[in-house]
Amino acid sequence: MNKYEGFTEKELIVLLQQDNEGALRPLYENHVKALHYFILRISKSKALAEDVVQDVFVKLWENRAQIDPDQPFKTYLYTIAKRHLLNLLKRVQHETQILDEIRKYTPAVEATTDLQLDYAESNHLVQEAIEKLPPQCKAVFIRCKVQGMTYKNVALELGIAEGTVHAQMVKALRIIKEYINLKNAVLLLLVYLKNY
Known part of the structure; x- marks a missing residue:
């Protein structure tokens, strides 16, 4: 009873x-x-x-x-x-918007085939960026975005607060975006120099 x-x-x-x-x-x-x-x-x-x-x-x-x-x-x-x-x-x-920005890294200078990154190259760049993340940031990002775990479960598995998971995700997305933007700037410069 x-x-x-x-x-x-x-x-x-x-x-x-x-x-x-x-x-x-x-x-x-x-x-x-x-x-x-x-x-x-x-x-x-x-x-x-x-x-x-x-x-x-x-x-x-x-x-x-x-x-x-x-x-x-x-x-x-x-x-x-x-x-x-x-x-x-x-x-x-908020995270979807950041991910959308990351996906928009094909430069909008002129729509020539030379400047377009194909899907495989895009994925390769994202993978490169993930590898450059600090250890905790990388662990959180992979669990949330690759393995599809919830923030709560990631927090429990890694022994950190849910707020820390959120903060690490924001940091990871920012680092990935910056890395991709930097790589694109270099790529654009190389394409530009090649044409002159």
Whole structure:
């Protein structure tokens, strides 16, 4: 028999605030399905929805002292979920923009065949740039972008904070972009000198 059976949500929250981990389980069980569906409808990604739901309940435990037991718990829970999802989506959008910039490194000087880098050369440049990354940066980038791991899982595997994973990804993308821009400048200069 569940020892928290018959407890109201308010009572469970009060227990939670008293560092009672067991009180988190019934709150989780009461809300997990609906919350997952809510996030899934917005994100359209099952994996992302699962990650967000787990993160929300971790945040709930971490911020248990700030919960007002007199306010509707569902509203509080969904507000955390929405904020967390929006932050994740903004981060993904930011990284996608940086990756798009990296892909646009074919110089827009004149559309001659000499100046076009084909797909294989582009990939080779990106691979070269990845090899030049500092060790932690490279480890994070490969796990996130090559192996498709979530920031949370990378953080757990490498024993670092999720924020550090994000910072290392931003750094890696910046270094790759700079490396590619530098290589392109050299390539452009060589093509230019060859024609004179």
